[in-house]
Amino acid sequence: MKTFLLVTLLVATASATLPKIGLFHPRERIINGQDAADGQFPYQISYQWGLLGFYQHVCGGSIISPTWILTAGHCVTEVPALGEYKIIAGITGLNENNADKQEINVIDKIVHPNFNGGVGPNDVALLRLATPLEFNDRVQPISLPAADSEPSGDTVLSGWGSISTSEFPEMPNQLQTADLPLLSLDDCSAAIDALLEPGEENPLSAESNVCTGPLSGGTGACSGDSGGPLAQDDTVIGIVSWGFTPCGSEGAPSVYTKVSNFIDFINENVSDLPK
Known part of the structure; x- marks a missing residue:
């Protein structure tokens, strides 16, 4: 903290x-x-922190596979340890509800072993999802x-x-x-x-x-x-x-x-x- x-x-x-x-x-x-525009960035996710059922956006991230998100190392090291984390895919507005919206809990976080926190090199991390994303027009991996x-x-x-x-x-x-x-x-x-x-x-x-x-x-x-x-x-x-x-x-x-x-x-x- x-x-x-x-x-x-x-x-x-x-x-x-x-x-x-x-x-x-x-x-x-x-x-x-x-x-x-709606669906313009199908690889973009909102990484959200929650406590007592209330969630807020804390970082962005990129879908690279059905079960993994690419993000920054400091999005793991510089946010609260207490609480829960999830990603939301398939949205353009943070408060949006649509048929393609997917909310999935994050169950593992892997920070690059040479990232020392703060401002510096190797600022990269991976987030593993509890269940695979279902790809559609608004949810797609980026190359x-x-x-x-x-x-x-x-x-x-x-x-x-x-x-x-x-x-x-x-x-x-x-x-x-x-x-x-x-x-x-x-x-x-x-x-x-x-x-x-x-x-x-x-x-x-x-x-x-x-x-x-x-x-x-x-x-x-x-x-x-x-x-x-x-x-x-x-x-x-x-x-x-x-x-x-x-x-x-x-x-x-x-x-x-x-x-x-x-x-x-x-x-x-x-x-x-x-x-």
């Missing part, structure tokens, strides 16, 4: 003028996205990239995202989406260096991360997008990991776990990947 509160403080105390580094943590989301491939070009981000660029999120019920350009690792690292405090170490990793802009600000990932998919051509290339608050700040990139570097980790744990 202590780490969850620490991340909350990282968001709440961010300077209004100088962006501060921090995890994209639960309950704050995409900046200046637009409403997704995985080739091992060790390097993405480039434009991407699409989805998540239940805030429309606020301040420290105080304004959260829509509707799934949000934004088209974002990938940044080179050199440009991303330079942008991060420019925002760090003196003596603060740049946590970007060539093996572990990809980044998106625009560095002009105004659009980008934010906290509750954590664990959600950054995609190209229905392939998940990134997992929302960390960035700067306030989200969407000028000069501040969004940072994702590079999925292509974790294909072995996924294959070692997931036995029912689509062929």
Whole structure:
């Protein structure tokens, strides 16, 4: 519980003028996205935490097989241990009810063994479901990239995202989406260096991360997008990991776990990947 509160403080105390580094943590989301169309992202799930029968969205995730969800490591380590977890698939609105909606409990969580928590490399985890998803037009797995491939070009981000660029999120019920350009690792690292405090170490990793802009600000990932998919051509290339608050700040990139570097980790744990 202590780490969850620490991340909350990282968001709440961010300077209004100088962006501060921090995890994209639960309950704050995409900046200046637009409403997704019904069924536009059939691989997107809402990962929810519940206590005493009340549930709330805490992270995103991607369906990669009937019984496994790909998400961020900090979506496991930085949320409460007490309570229950489930995923909801087949929805565009968090309060939506439709014939394709599926709610399934999470019975196992596997965090990458080299993820040390907080802001850092190897921020990836797998969630095992109690029963298999039933695939239909609104519930589908997303493809995985080739091992060790390097993405480039434009991407699409989805998540239940805030429309606020301040420290105080304004959260829509509707799934949000934004088209974002990938940044080179050199440009991303330079942008991060420019925002760090003196003596603060740049946590970007060539093996572990990809980044998106625009560095002009105004659009980008934010906290509750954590664990959600950054995609190209229905392939998940990134997992929302960390960035700067306030989200969407000028000069501040969004940072994702590079999925292509974790294909072995996924294959070692997931036995029912689509062929």
